[in-house]
Amino acid sequence: MQTYTENVQLTLPNVDMGFLRAISKKMGWTLKRERKSGIEKGLDDIRKGNVYKAKNSEDLLKQILG
Numbered sequence: 502m503q504t505y506t507e508n509v510q511l512t513l514p515n516v517d518m519g520f521l522r523a524i525s526k527k528m529g530w531t532l533k534r535e536r537k538s539g540i541e542k543g544l545d546d547i548r549k550g551n552v553y554k555a556k557n558s559e560d561l562l563k564q565i566l567g
Contacts, residue, residue, distance in 0.1 A: 513521065525532040537545070546552065555561035 511521075522532060524530075553564055555564055
């Protein structure tokens with residue numbers, strides 16, 4: 502008997518990833534996650550306009566920690 506495979510993309514909350522891992526392990530499925538690099542996340546932020554400018558180093562620290 503020949504086995505065919507199919508790739509499926511799911512969108513689900515992070516809290517359900519453990520459940521998905523458990524099911525895939527029991528069923529013998531292969532689970533792969535594509536993660537964005539830090540640069541890709543940064544470029545996405547720039548495209549969305551999530552860019553902030555600081556007046557000086559004190560203002561920068563206030564934005565980071567505040």
